Amino acid sequence: MAFPTETVYGLGGNAYLHDSARAIFAAKGRPSDNPLIVHIPSLDRISQVCGAVDPVSQILAEALWPGPLTLVLPKSPSIPGSVTGGLATVGVRIPDDPTAMELLRFADVPVAAPSANTSGRPSPTAFWMVQRDLSGRIDGIVKGPDTRIGLESTILRVDQGSIFILRPGAIGVDQIRQVLDEAGMSAIPLYSPSDGTPEHPERMDASHHQVPGSRYRHYSPSIRVRRFTDSASLAALLQDELNENPDLRFAILTTQRFSTLPLDGQSQRVVVYADLDHYARQLYRDMVQLESEDYQLIILHYPSSTVFSPQEGGIQSALQDRIRRACADE
Numbered sequence: 001m002a003f004p005t006e007t008v009y010g011l012g013g014n015a016y017l018h019d020s021a022r023a024i025f026a027a028k029g030r031p032s033d034n035p036l037i038v039h040i041p042s043l044d045r046i047s048q049v050c051g052a053v054d055p056v057s058q059i060l061a062e063a064l065w066p067g068p069l070t071l072v073l074p075k076s077p078s079i080p081g082s083v084t085g086g087l088a089t090v091g092v093r094i095p096d097d098p099t100a101m102e103l104l105r106f107a108d109v110p111v112a113a114p115s116a117n118t119s120g121r122p123s124p125t126a127f128w129m130v131q132r133d134l135s136g137r138i139d140g141i142v143k144g145p146d147t148r149i150g151l152e153s154t155i156l157r158v159d160q161g162s163i164f165i166l167r168p169g170a171i172g173v174d175q176i177r178q179v180l181d182e183a184g185m186s187a188i189p190l191y192s193p194s195d196g197t198p199e200h201p202e203r204m205d206a207s208h209h210q211v212p213g214s215r216y217r218h219y220s221p222s223i224r225v226r227r228f229t230d231s232a233s234l235a236a237l238l239q240d241e242l243n244e245n246p247d248l249r250f251a252i253l254t255t256q257r258f259s260t261l262p263l264d265g266q267s268q269r270v271v272v273y274a275d276l277d278h279y280a281r282q283l284y285r286d287m288v289q290l291e292s293e294d295y296q297l298i299i300l301h302y303p304s305s306t307v308f309s310p311q312e313g314g315i316q317s318a319l320q321d322r323i324r325r326a327c328a329d330e
């Protein structure tokens with residue numbers, strides 16, 4: 001059963017049952033070695049899904065749950081290996097969404113839920129996206145409003161006294177640092193994909209510090225996606241594309257207004273978001289919408305670090321990550 005969370009819609013099933021994991025993998029067409037995230041409604045249920053929680057994870061869980069954070073923890077034997085793709089760890093999350101919460105309380109068991117999309121497609125952030133993608137292959141969809149954050153949770157693992165961000169999300173390095181500072185744990189090293197190299201290549205290269213999901217193509221609509229960082233690179237990209245095909249139907253998704261572009265308005269669209277939060281919230285929805293309107297190319301503004309403020313850090317690195325993946329063919 002699909003249901004909304006504050007990040008994206010999930011496709012949920014009883015996390016104790018091998019068969020429900022199997023049904024989820026089948027509906028998504030997902031490789032069975034790519035583990036599912038297990039959702040619980042409150043911290044007092046955590047022993048149902050994992051073994052001993054290390055003190056750092058405990059602090060982060062208390063401070064940041066419910067919220068867009070998944071903690072990788074030692075798996076409890078009660079969770080079948082099919083849920084975790086055979087790993088000894090399990091990703092756990094308490095979502096910050098009233099509908100998700102109601103569903104989790106009603107289910108009364110931990111709920112395994114990957115994003116409710118066909119494997120490799122953008123995660124759904126609206127009811128209609130789940131319907132379009134998975135109708136006929138799942139038992140139902142709990143309908144909620146469009147999701148508030150729009151990008152998948154931050155995934156984090158504490159290992160040998162260090163914190164590794166395995167997938168960037170709305171909860172960023174600054175916010176995690178702040179929690180650690182307040183708990184008197186400022187000295188803990190924290191590694192994120194963006195700063196993992198070249199300073200700490202040995203740590204971020206270790207395969208268990210990447211999510212298994214990062215091996216697969218991700219977040220892409222079926223049409224071409226390219227990216228730019230500033231007006232000069234956008235102009236060059238457009239020249240290149242329009243040389244090739246003067247009638248190209250393309251859309252530009254950006255947080256900036258550009259006055260000097262060669263746009264005729266017929267076969268082109270420019271979507272300007274108010275800020276990075278807005279961009280993140282809309283990104284998947286707008287990509288899928290444009291795809292359904294037969295656009296041929298989506299051009300994404302890549303928020304490079306010089307352009308935006310540190311307060312927006314979490315969502316900025318999440319956007320960078322998803323945009324890079326959406327353009328993986330470049």
Ligand code: TXA
Binds near residue numbers: 005010093113151
């Ligand atoms: O915001 C979210 O996290 C959404 C909502 C529904 O909660 N869920 C979501 O799930 O994005 P999914 O399955 O699409 O992405 C989960 C990612 C995958 O890349 C998977 O490889 C990774 O989490 N993952 C799950 N369990 C893991 C584990 N034990 N160790 C490392 N990575 C894990």
Ligand code: MG
Binds near residue numbers: 114115123
């Ligand atoms: Mg997913």
